[in-house]
Amino acid sequence: MVKTIKHIILFIYGLTCVYPFVWMIGTSLKTSQDALANPQSPFPKGPLMWSTFSEVWSKLNFSRFFVNSVVVSVIVIVGVVVIYTMMAFAFAKFRFKGKKLIYYTFIALLLVPGVTTLIPLYINMTNLGLQNSYVGIILPMINGAAPFAIFLFTSYFGTISHELYECAVLDGCGNFKIYWRIYLPLALPAIGTIAILNFIGSWNNILWPMIIIDKQEMFTLPMGLMYLDSSSFKKWNELMAGALITVIPVLLSFPFMQKMYVKGMTVGSVKM
Amino acid sequence: MITTRSKWVPYLFLLPGILLFLAVGVYSVGFSIMLSFYNWSGIDFSTARFEGLSNFRQFLLGDNPIVTQNFYHSLLHNVLIAVSQVVVVIPIAIVLAFVLQNTKMATLYRTVYFLPMIASGVAIFYVWKGLFEPTGAFNALFQAIGLDFLAVPGGMLGSSSTSLTGIILTSIWGGLPGTLILYYAGLTSIDPTLYEAASVDGASKLTMIMKITWPLLKPITLIAVIQMVNGAFQAFENVFIMTGGGPAGSSEVIGTLVYRTAFLNNNYGLASAIGWVSFLITGAIAMFSIRSFKVDI
């Protein structure tokens, strides 16, 4: 009895998680008229319009957008992981002047209201000559990921036994070697967690790319979706097809990384 | 903890992050703080006019009654979103995490429960909009199970008494997975032998929860609370797309107010001032939570 109730609870909650995706898939397969007339129903009437996907794909330069999105996401992930594991290593393993100040300054960045810094950030980036470039999209995204990455990596490194470090020093390892060869591989679960979070974040980010990018060939996938939104008079079927194209790479990669995500969260946030 | 022989080694490890922050972070934060003391229309800083505290007086002290009213209303809505998210999400997440932990199909459920996290993009808010329509899934569901009084004829987002509830529902939906995973991860990390040892010693279930489980869940709860409060105070996209702050201002939040002030009314100084006051409030709430949880981060 208890078991049945348990499964009912889990199942109902699961439904609410899945329903929007069912609706997205259903709507993307509708005909334009059906999507317009019955927007609420997740089930298409009449023939399934698989052709919408190829139409949407070719209507805009989606292949190029796709490449742009991949480039941006990959570099953001690599940058976040390398830069902030280094910082976290210092916070977790060394005693030095100004540690608390620097640490809390970076953590407090989490609370900075994004809308207010948008224009100043743009001025800053164009002063560096970085508009319309991958670097211009990427650097602020890496910087924005700092608070949580530093927090998680620092507490993760904190859980790794200190004797390990001392052994390594005795073996004649330099600090960088210890970081790179020993601590980084040990932190893989936390790296997985941060990688996933930033993959999702950078993949879906739209506000910043919209501001810093002027040329269609530099658009990312969500920007393409936004463009589709206003160029096709809210044709829900096309929009949802575009949305699915955008979300599928994340969906596909997710089950693989999911386990690692949980593991990273476990150690990183529990044992502080 | 190590004090290295060479004092600058730790700083070398910090260097890339700090350089990046100096390159992209410092300027925008500093500039934006400075702006809150200026009257500026958003283009060409040579046209900015120093106004001292006038922006702050406008929305905090009632120098402009309408702006002040908008600010406090928005602030109240942010607080409501934050509080209801914390109050609803944390118990549900804990219960679901417990249930999930003792289920064979955990992997499948876990994958499913993760889905809302992936769907943080704009598209999902359009889906929600559809569900809240007068003929949408919510009203249909309420009518089907005989709870007609819960159905909102104008759609949940189209009525000033329920629009904020709609926003809160979507925030809960979006905030639950992250918190659930946190707790799930925490629970699975507890060494089962601890419980065994405790039950051998004759400890009651309640004692075990209080002595073993809760100390572990405490820091997690703190992270969850701070994340949700921060999320609630930075809410913008969901409100902007689903209600635009309406009807009749009933779902306006700081994010949409700042946005409107900066980009539609071209009052960048006032917008910055509002934004930074909201930053201080969020910071204060975070500090308060840390204190009251007595957890050292």
Place this chain on the structure above:
Amino acid sequence: MKKKSTLMVTMLSVLCLVVSACSGGQKQEGGDASSGKELTMWTWKVAYTPGIEAAAKLYEQKTGVKVKLETFTPDDTYRQKIQAAGNSKNLPDVINWWASAGDSIENSVVELSGEIGDDVLGKYYGTAMDPIRVTQSQVDSWQNDKNATTVQKSLKAGQFYGLPLDIGGFFTFYGNKLLMEKAGLKTEAPKTWEEFVSMMETIKSKTGTPGLVFGAKTSDLWENWAGSALAIMYGGPQSYVELLERKSKMSDPGHLPVVKAVQTLADKDLLMPGILSTDIDGADQAFAAGKAAFDLGGSFTMSTLLAMGMKPEDIVTFPVPPIEGSKITSWTTDPFTLTMLAVNKDSKNKDTALDFIKYMTTDPDAAVAFANAAYTVPALNLGDKAKDLDPNLKAIVDSFAAEPGPYSEAQPAINAFRGKNKEWEVYAQSLQSIIEKKMTAEQAAQKFDDTMKSLQASGN
């Protein structure tokens, strides 16, 4: 020592790796695309893109200058984009912008009153320059407003920063002919507001379809698209101007019936359910799907409806009908300028850019090519050339008033005060409350008056 240097080298190489991996993008110097052979231009109107490109092609054939167009959408993104680019001098040579004055871009674009003479201005539709040219009343209001921006305070009467590209009008109702026939109504335009209301009631009782939909999620849409026309007709343009100038009260008998018109719609349940979360596109969509008998829009709405699959013969259009007892008894849509073209002040191709915007807004062939592909009415007075317009566009042009009408009379005051005076923001929200039946017209008017008083008292 050796350890340290290894560390340094490794770290530097990591940094370099990160940096070099990033440098995939190309750098671009904004605004000065090249030698003058190419102009850059930005717009936010996706629908205009083919039109602008068509006109640009003609220009290229004539002069050899290529115009490279980039579109940023939606509106809000475009505003941010222009603000951001304006700050770091990355604006394109030519900017498409809302026809306006004092809307913050003046500092980035060329002031044209010294460059453009009456020979050019005379070619436009009579009132096309009105919203663009700075008026004395705007100047006065900015001077007296402590919250006005430095840019606004620096503007002088007679200046203008753009040339009008296209014109249009709000204040148009679109009716579903099939539904009207089904309810046994004549498919004719109603003569008064009351007649319009009773038509909607008939349709509601005979077909069950709600009467009206419009993008009420945008709180000030009703006032912008219908309310001001009702008000101007009811008391005449001067009476509306007095209200804007805070010289009369909303609760005066001369204004209250206009607020009551909205309450009537709410009381009789004539509005589409969910209207308050419906945006402009959503409203057109609902109308096209037959979910409401009438849709409030403007001259630009037709193209959207056709794109959504409606047929011109299924649609009836008519201007906002006057409330009984109105001083003006019929509304002729008095078009105003929708968007303008401006030239970047820091452009290296300023002369070419200026020549292009002159060409695009005054050459009849370019105007027709633009209009037919963008589906909007050019601001240029086409004369005989109008016969080359798409028939649907031609019909819209013919429906426009030939002479400046009452709206033009009130427009300077509308531009100067309705955005600035916050009682209008409060009023717009009150209208949403009326639609929800949470407020009466009297209460909304009272709130407007009280707000006005408290704002005046606090010097806003």
